[in-house]
Amino acid sequence: MTINRRAFLGTSVALTASLAAPMIARAQATPRVVVVGGGSGGATAARYIARDSAGAVDVTLIEPQRTYHTCYFGNLYLGGFFNYDDLGHGYGGLASNYGINVVHDWAVGVDRDAKTVALATGASVPYDKLVLSPGIDFVEGSVAGWSVSAQSRMPHAYKGGTQVELLRAQIAAMPQGGTFAMVAPPNPYRCPPGPYERISMVAHYLRENNPTAKILLVDPKETFSKQGLFEDGWNRHYAGMITRIGPDMGSAVVEVDPAAMTVTIDGVVEKVDVCNVIPGQRAGQIAFAAGITDGNWAPVSAYDMSSKVDPDITVLGDAAAQGAMPKSGFSANSQAKVAANAIVSALTGSRAFPARYSNTCWSLLDTDDGIKVGATYEASAEGIVAIDNFVSQIGEAADLRAATYRESLDWYAAITTDMFV
Amino acid sequence: MTGLRAFTGALTFAVLAAATFPALAEGDPAQGETLFRPCRACHMIGDGAVHRVGPHLNGIVDRAIGASPGYQFSDALANAGAEGRVWTEGSLDRYMAGPSDYFPGTRMVFRGVRSEQDRQHLIAYMLAAGGRSEAGAELAEVAVAPEIAAILEISGDVPYGEYLSSECTACHRDSGGSDIPSIRGLAPSVFIAGMVAYRDGSREHQVMNTVARRLGDEELAALAAYFAVAH
Numbered sequence: 233m234t235i236n237r238r239a240f241l242g243t244s245v246a247l248t249a250s251l252a253a254p255m256i257a258r259a260q261a262t263p264r265v266v267v268v269g270g271g272s273g274g275a276t277a278a279r280y281i282a283r284d285s286a287g288a289v290d291v292t293l294i295e296p297q298r299t300y301h302t303c304y305f306g307n308l309y310l311g312g313f314f315n316y317d318d319l320g321h322g323y324g325g326l327a328s329n330y331g332i333n334v335v336h337d338w339a340v341g342v343d344r345d346a347k348t349v350a351l352a353t354g355a356s357v358p359y360d361k362l363v364l365s366p367g368i369d370f371v372e373g374s375v376a377g378w379s380v381s382a383q384s385r386m387p388h389a390y391k392g393g394t395q396v397e398l399l400r401a402q403i404a405a406m407p408q409g410g411t412f413a414m415v416a417p418p419n420p421y422r423c424p425p426g427p428y429e430r431i432s433m434v435a436h437y438l439r440e441n442n443p444t445a446k447i448l449l450v451d452p453k454e455t456f457s458k459q460g461l462f463e464d465g466w467n468r469h470y471a472g473m474i475t476r477i478g479p480d481m482g483s484a485v486v487e488v489d490p491a492a493m494t495v496t497i498d499g500v501v502e503k504v505d506v507c508n509v510i511p512g513q514r515a516g517q518i519a520f521a522a523g524i525t526d527g528n529w530a531p532v533s534a535y536d537m538s539s540k541v542d543p544d545i546t547v548l549g550d551a552a553a554q555g556a557m558p559k560s561g562f563s564a565n566s567q568a569k570v571a572a573n574a575i576v577s578a579l580t581g582s583r584a585f586p587a588r589y590s591n592t593c594w595s596l597l598d599t600d601d602g603i604k605v606g607a608t609y610e611a612s613a614e615g616i617v618a619i620d621n622f623v624s625q626i627g628e629a630a631d632l633r634a635a636t637y638r639e640s641l642d643w644y645a646a647i648t649t650d651m652f653v
Numbered sequence: 654m655t656g657l658r659a660f661t662g663a664l665t666f667a668v669l670a671a672a673t674f675p676a677l678a679e680g681d682p683a684q685g686e687t688l689f690r691p692c693r694a695c696h697m698i699g700d701g702a703v704h705r706v707g708p709h710l711n712g713i714v715d716r717a718i719g720a721s722p723g724y725q726f727s728d729a730l731a732n733a734g735a736e737g738r739v740w741t742e743g744s745l746d747r748y749m750a751g752p753s754d755y756f757p758g759t760r761m762v763f764r765g766v767r768s769e770q771d772r773q774h775l776i777a778y779m780l781a782a783g784g785r786s787e788a789g790a791e792l793a794e795v796a797v798a799p800e801i802a803a804i805l806e807i808s809g810d811v812p813y814g815e816y817l818s819s820e821c822t823a824c825h826r827d828s829g830g831s832d833i834p835s836i837r838g839l840a841p842s843v844f845i846a847g848m849v850a851y852r853d854g855s856r857e858h859q860v861m862n863t864v865a866r867r868l869g870d871e872e873l874a875a876l877a878a879y880f881a882v883a884h
Contacts, residue, residue, distance in 0.1 A: 562823060566820070569816075569820075573816055583813075585816045588817075590823070590863075604859065604860070606859070606863060608864065608866075608867050619867060620863050620866055620867060622860070622862070622863050623859075624859070635832060638831055638832040639824075639832050641831070642826070642833035643833065645830060646822065646823060646824045646825060646830065647823050649822075649826050650822050650823055
């Protein structure tokens with residue numbers, strides 16, 4: 233009698249469960265999300281998907297590097313405002329706090345029919361939903377004379393990590409009165425104020441350590457982000473040190489010679505001591521391998537960041553062609569949260585909420601002189617569109633500028649917590 | 654005899670004070686009023702003052718710390734009051750010099766007034782505009798602004814609030830920073846008052862004004878409900 237009743241009760245519990253959750257009962261296994269790229273987009277997406285699904289979704293994060301060095305705040309390291317080690321973040325928290333399967337390997341291919349990701353070591357990882365957040369690669373031939381094989385002579389220092397350390401060492405080794413040159417990238421590129429914040433930070437370092445040094449900025453663009461604010465800051469802090477060559481001065485016809493350490497602008501040869509070449513950019517290679525690009529970038533729906541070519545692939549951050557948001561770590565983090573909500577909802581039936589995005593980019597001009605630009609965004613059929621925005625003003629009080637800088641430090645601590653902890 | 658001792662004591666203190674801080678005069682309420690302007694972003698004082706982001710400051714001098722009715726204080730301030738500590742001119746001076754140095758855990762995000770003279774002016778103004786705490790004054794009913802009360806009436810959608818909060822966590826850490834505060838565990842009345850002030854521009858901050866302008870009352874209620882339960 234007892235056994236029968238127990239058996240009966242067991243059956244009825246199982247039956248109730250299967251009636252209450254038919255989707256789970258029917259599923260062959262826990263749905264699988266594979267995230268390629270552990271930066272601001274990928275790490276955030278992996279963390280939010282794992283956290284919000286609470287074990288109902290298997291999350292695998294594929295990232296070749298064991299320590300991620302943020303590209304943002306790398307300029308502050310160049311200026312002496314931030315320690316290199318503080319730019320580095322490990323993946324241990326994602327594995328131990330959220331149960332994310334962190335795989336340190338390169339994703340080299342995507343089979344969209346079989347729904348698998350191929351790894352450089354030969355393994356194949358199956359997915360139900362794939363998130364690609366590979367950041368940028370460089371457009372070959374973008375700067376005449378420069379290629380990736382020249383990056384130790386003329387660093388790009390535009391993907392964080394070793395290259396930024398190298399650039400710092402080269403700046404420190406400049407002879408007194410030497411010349412630092414930068415070849416700035418054409419639009420669109422990662423972190424619109426980034427090259428100009430870098431100019432500011434290099435100028436700060438040189439003013440303190442090599443005050444007769446010169447900075448040559450070769451810029452293919454007519455205008456750039458926060459231009460008035462940067463130029464006002466350069467005039468106030470680094471008068472006479474920085475020369476910007478725009479298209480009107482021949483910057484469109486630039487060639488570098490890494491062996492001779494020269495920059496040739498419209499036929500005029502300049503000998504330089506350090507040359508930071510930031511080439512034109514495109515989506516990270518895996519987006520091309522997956523066959524989801526159009527031109528240099530991967531077009532996505534503004535409503536959930538899903539690829540316009542394959543709805544089971546989501547593209548985040550710099551690699552995505554999404555509309556009006558700048559390519560920034562803040563944007564990628566914001567997009568990742570919208571995508572995570574959509575993916576968890578699609579896989580588990582949890583509530584989906586409307587897309588909403590935001591971005592703020594802080595830049596440091598000099599000690600305690602921070603500026604910012606930002607906007608809020610929403611989805612439309614034409615892409616992500618801005619709905620409201622703000623920017624620092626020329627002539628702001630010194631205490632506001634100092635507060636803006638301190639805010640940027642708080643933001644850095646917060647976003648890296650939001651990604652990794 | 655008592656009168657003489659009190660007189661002598663006061664005289665000694667005055668002489669000592671003059672010797673130690675020769676530059677310090679009595680606080681000037683008029684100068685204090687000017688210095689108080691940035692404080693108005695969060696604190697009201699005088700006739701009709703109500704709690705906003707921070708508590709109103711009527712009758713603050715001689716009142717128990719963290720004990721203004723209708724305002725939910727941080728544990729740091731509420732505990733100090735529960736231990737019998739009181740806002741005096743001296744403790745207000747130290748608090749205004751650096752709120753989180755004096756009361757670690759306070760939610761008052763303010764770096765402090767460096768000048769001791771300016772702090773004296775501010776205290777003089779707070780006394781002139783808000784008076785001292787009087788017996789029974791604590792019992793006076795403190796109204797919540799109608800716009801905030803209306804949002805407090807809305808039953809917040811916690812899961813929606815959690816989703817919306819992901820915009821906040823890009824900058825706000827649970828542990829708080831030097832300038833960007835923690836917002837977890839905030840009482841709904843404090844959260845909503847703060848966000849309404851950012852939304853209508855009475856409290857100025859470029860990022861927060863932009864963030865708040867697209868949050869409707871439903872969104873504010875959802876966020877408030879989520880932050881109140883999130884720890």
